[in-house]
Amino acid sequence: MPTYKLLIAYDGAGFHGYARQPGVRTVQAELETALAPHTGPVDSVVAGRTDKGVHAAGQVVSFTCSEAVDPARLARSLNSRLGPEVAVLDVSEVDAGFSARFDAIERSYEYRVLNREVPDPFLAATSWHVDAPLDLEAMNVAAGAFVGERDFASLCRKAAERATVREVRSATWRREGDLVVYAVTASSFCHQMVRSMVAICVDVGRGVVAAAAVPAILEARDRHAARGAAPAHGLTLVAVRYA
């Protein structure tokens, strides 16, 4: 069966997350509806199931269908059907058996904080507005505590029987004008893990939590030890890496 890989971007604001759910608008449902005239019904697989309101600049989706399709023609057709909220950046044929989810070896997310007193209408949809001054150095010390193979139970919304050990490969904060941007790469992430990291780091940056207290939050392996989750609309899945 021919197998295809899609690279897509979306503005998450209008969607109840990536994954199909009955009764609500999801990226997966719109994508599979747009695919159907070309491929028939497909059961697509996604690299990162983003939550309601979370964006993607480099999400990867794979699917198989019974007959071959022309990748460039499919991309053009999908873009004309999906409208500006979802864009198909690339379509390619891949080896049979390829899974966007199980073959992914690394995911990278970015979280944007607008750090100035005054809001910005043009960044409001894709950043969390924090007007208190932030100590970037302390936030980088906090983020450093996440790097390595660790049990992230304190930072994950509980999913029964799901392992919460993950390998974080890098986690850094940088300033870009009035934005403070968190870039984090891991083998994979559990549910709400990035937004929980951001909530802790911002509390460290504001001086509400000491950077030195972060390792103990992780060691508690208890969701209640954390600082909640930063708002979804600041988060973007930026890239997925394959071997």
Added chain:
Amino acid sequence: MPTYKLLIAYDGAGFHGYARQPGVRTVQAELETALAPHTGPVDSVVAGRTDKGVHAAGQVVSFTCSEAVDPARLARSLNSRLGPEVAVLDVSEVDAGFSARFDAIERSYEYRVLNREVPDPFLAATSWHVDAPLDLEAMNVAAGAFVGERDFASLCRKAAERATVREVRSATWRREGDLVVYAVTASSFCHQMVRSMVAICVDVGRGVVAAAAVPAILEARDRHAARGAAPAHGLTLVAVRYA
């Protein structure tokens, strides 16, 4: 009477333009409602009456009120009331008699065209997607024909008895990644003038109209000689200059 000057930014998507109109949501109405608890009812004056869907990064508004207000406190209060679509960047007290409209000596607009095959969900709200290749050099030749003091009747939506002579001080196209950005500065603009310039330049860039034909479009002094108007959502009022 104390007089104040506001520097504001807004995402025009949710508004039927800047100027108050009965029955629809406008920036002016929301701004004056947010001002009222501090200033009482005001009759504000704006530098550039932007159309439905047009954005502003540096719009200027002035008003007088019977009692003095604290500018910094007013800015904070307005930002907390107006939410992320409208931001008050600065509030200052100015000389009595100052008018944001009549004292302005120059307005600058930018128009953003996303010029690549694939749409971009994150630029969709603030740029016009043109997927055909654009010849930037030809577009700059076309834009050069707008510079100087000229009658722009061909580029203005007719307003009875209103003069259509304007002085355009600069008009240039530049590339910024996948964006092609038009920057234009004039003493003032008549209605739909920038979007009409953009429609002509993009048709020149696509090779549909010759750059050499642009002076004749102006000389016709006839709206029908032009190429319509580019969509509102690509346009932003970026700055207003005072003596």
